Amino acid sequence: MYIQQLYTGCLSEAAYFIESNGEAAVIDPLRDIEAYLQLAAERKATIKYIFETHFHADFVSGHIDLASATGAPIIYGPDTKANFPVHVSKDGEQFKLGDITIEVLHTPGHTLESTCYLLKDEKGKDHAVFTGDTLFVGDVGRPDLSQQGEVLTMQDLAGMLYESLRQKIVPLADDVIVYPAHGAGSSCGKNLGPNTYSTIGDEKETNYALLAKSKEEFIKAVTDGLATPPLYFPINAEINKTGYESLDAVLEKGLHALDIEAFKAAMQRDDVVILDTRNADIFTQGFVPGSIFIGLEGRFAEWAGSLLPFDKDLLLVTEPGTERETVVRLARVGFERFAGYLEGSFDTWKNSGETVDLIIDVEPDELAMDLPFDDRIVVVDVRKEPEFVEGHVAGAVNIPLSDLTDPGSMANIDDNDNLYVHCGGGYRSVIACSMMKRQGIHNLRNIAGGWAKIVEEDRIEREKSKEVLN
Numbered sequence: 001m002y003i004q005q006l007y008t009g010c011l012s013e014a015a016y017f018i019e020s021n022g023e024a025a026v027i028d029p030l031r032d033i034e035a036y037l038q039l040a041a042e043r044k045a046t047i048k049y050i051f052e053t054h055f056h057a058d059f060v061s062g063h064i065d066l067a068s069a070t071g072a073p074i075i076y077g078p079d080t081k082a083n084f085p086v087h088v089s090k091d092g093e094q095f096k097l098g099d100i101t102i103e104v105l106h107t108p109g110h111t112l113e114s115t116c117y118l119l120k121d122e123k124g125k126d127h128a129v130f131t132g133d134t135l136f137v138g139d140v141g142r143p144d145l146s147q148q149g150e151v152l153t154m155q156d157l158a159g160m161l162y163e164s165l166r167q168k169i170v171p172l173a174d175d176v177i178v179y180p181a182h183g184a185g186s187s188c189g190k191n192l193g194p195n196t197y198s199t200i201g202d203e204k205e206t207n208y209a210l211l212a213k214s215k216e217e218f219i220k221a222v223t224d225g226l227a228t229p230p231l232y233f234p235i236n237a238e239i240n241k242t243g244y245e246s247l248d249a250v251l252e253k254g255l256h257a258l259d260i261e262a263f264k265a266a267m268q269r270d271d272v273v274i275l276d277t278r279n280a281d282i283f284t285q286g287f288v289p290g291s292i293f294i295g296l297e298g299r300f301a302e303w304a305g306s307l308l309p310f311d312k313d314l315l316l317v318t319e320p321g322t323e324r325e326t327v328v329r330l331a332r333v334g335f336e337r338f339a340g341y342l343e344g345s346f347d348t349w350k351n352s353g354e355t356v357d358l359i360i361d362v363e364p365d366e367l368a369m370d371l372p373f374d375d376r377i378v379v380v381d382v383r384k385e386p387e388f389v390e391g392h393v394a395g396a397v398n399i400p401l402s403d404l405t406d407p408g409s410m411a412n413i414d415d416n417d418n419l420y421v422h423c424g425g426g427y428r429s430v431i432a433c434s435m436m437k438r439q440g441i442h443n444l445r446n447i448a449g450g451w452a453k454i455v456e457e458d459r460i461e462r463e464k465s466k467e468v469l470n
Helices: 034-042 063-070 154-169 200-206 215-223 233-242 247-254 260-267 300-307 323-331 345-351 364-373 385-390 401-405 427-438 450-454
Strands: 002-008 013-020 023-027 046-051 074-076 094-097 100-106 115-120 126-132 177-180 272-276 313-317 338-342 360-362 377-381 418-422 444-447
Touching: 002 034, 013 034, 013 094, 013 100, 013 177, 023 034, 023 094, 034 046, 034 063, 046 063, 046 094, 063 074, 100 154, 154 215, 177 200, 247 323, 247 338, 260 272, 260 313, 260 338, 260 345, 300 323, 300 401, 300 427, 313 323, 313 345, 323 338, 338 345, 360 364, 364 377, 364 450, 401 427, 418 427, 418 450, 427 444, 444 450
Parallel strands: 023 046, 046 074, 126 177, 272 313, 313 338, 360 444, 377 418, 418 444
Antiparallel strands: 002 013, 013 023, 094 100, 100 115, 115 126
16 A cells, blocks of 8 residues: 655645555646656556545646546545536445545535545555545634535534534544645645644644534634635636636646737737746846736745636746746646746846836835834735734734735825835735735835844834734
8 A cells, every 4th residue: 555645835735646556546636637647657556536525725626637637537525516527426435446445434514525535454444534624734624615506604514514523533543644635824724733644643632623522612613713715715616616628728828938029919908917926036126017926936826816817818927947837836726818928038028128117125124224214104014914913013004915906905005105015024025016016006115034034123113913904
C-alpha cells in the first residue's frame, strides 16, 4: 500500500494518490492532472477510481480531465447531482483497490454531498480516513456554503455536521490517520492547524469542535466568528458541479503571445483586465498603467479568485518563463477567459517608450518621521479585520483587501490625503496599491515589510482599539 499527499501551498489544498498492487485511486485532484498521471506511470499502476469528497468551492477539481485521460469513474457520495457522468455511491459502499478497500462514509454538513473515505489495509484494519472538508487538523469545514437551490441555514448544516462527526468519524480508532483536504490558510475553515495530517485520537483531544459537549455548543462554536467566504467560492462550486473547459483549451488561449501593438490594442477593450504576476518588489518599480498586481509568490490563486472578475478577459504581464504556471494557477480557481500575454514582459512595454506607472515604497522609519509633521497622512491598513483588532497604527483605518473590489470602499478617503498603505508583510499592500491606482487614487505609498516591520519602529504609536473606515 502506498499513499502520497500532494499539497499545493498557495491553495492550502491536499490531493491524495493511493496505490495497491498496481491499482490506484486519486482523491480530490487539482485541475492540472499531470502529477497524478506521472505517479501512476512511476508506480506502474492504473488509475481505477477518482474520488471526490464534495463539490469544492475553493478550487476547480481535475476530476473531469482525469476521467477523460484514464477512463476511471468519478465517485461522489450520496445526494450528489452533477451535470456529467458520475458514480453516486451509497453510504457504506466499498471499493476494492488492489489488496485494500475504500469505504464510503457519508458525512453531510459542510455540504449535503460531503463524504469521507475510510481506507482499510490488506488485513481489513481501518488505516486512514480522507476527510475532505468535514474534518481538518484543529477545525471542521465551514457550514455556511449552502449551494444554489438549497434552503438551509448555516445552523442547519452545522447540526448535520455534528451528527456526521459523532456517528461516522469520532467512533473510529484513535490511531486512524486523518488526511484532510486543506491545511492552514484555507478559507474553508476558520482555525486550521499548521499540520496537514493528524490522527483521530489527536483530534478528539485537541480539536475545539470535537470538544463541544453538546450539539448546541458545537453549532455555536463552528458558526461564531466565521469570516465572509471569498466571492469566488460559489463560482467554483458551480463549475465543479456543471463541468468545465479542458485545461488544454484554456492553456491554448492563455499562452497566446502578443507583441506590443497587439497588447495595446487588447488594452482598449472594455472586457479586458491587465494582470501583472511579477514579484512585488519588481512590480512597484514600474508597470503598465492600470494593471492589477497579484504576484505568483503569494497566495496567488486565492487572491485572484477573490479580486478579479470572471466575466472579463485577462491580459497577462508575467516574468518570462512563468506564463504557463500563471495560466494553470488561474485555471485552478476557475478562470478560463484570456486575451494572451505580453511577449518579452514589462521590458517590451518600457523599451517601446510607453508611459510607465510605479508605486513608491517607503520604510516604516520614514512614516515615523513624517507622522508628527503631516496632518494629511492617513495610514490605510489592508489586513483582515481580526488582524487589525489585534494591533494597528494609532488612528489607522482598516480597509481589508477583499473590500477593494467595491468602488465605494475608498469613499471616505479625501483626494488630498497622503496615503500610507500596509498589510502584514508587504504582499497584500502592493495588490491594494495597484487596485487604488486603477481607481484613480495615486497619492499613496507602500510601507515595505508591512506590520511586521512597523512593530520594530518604536516611534510609531500603536493601539488595539478598533477603528474601521465606514
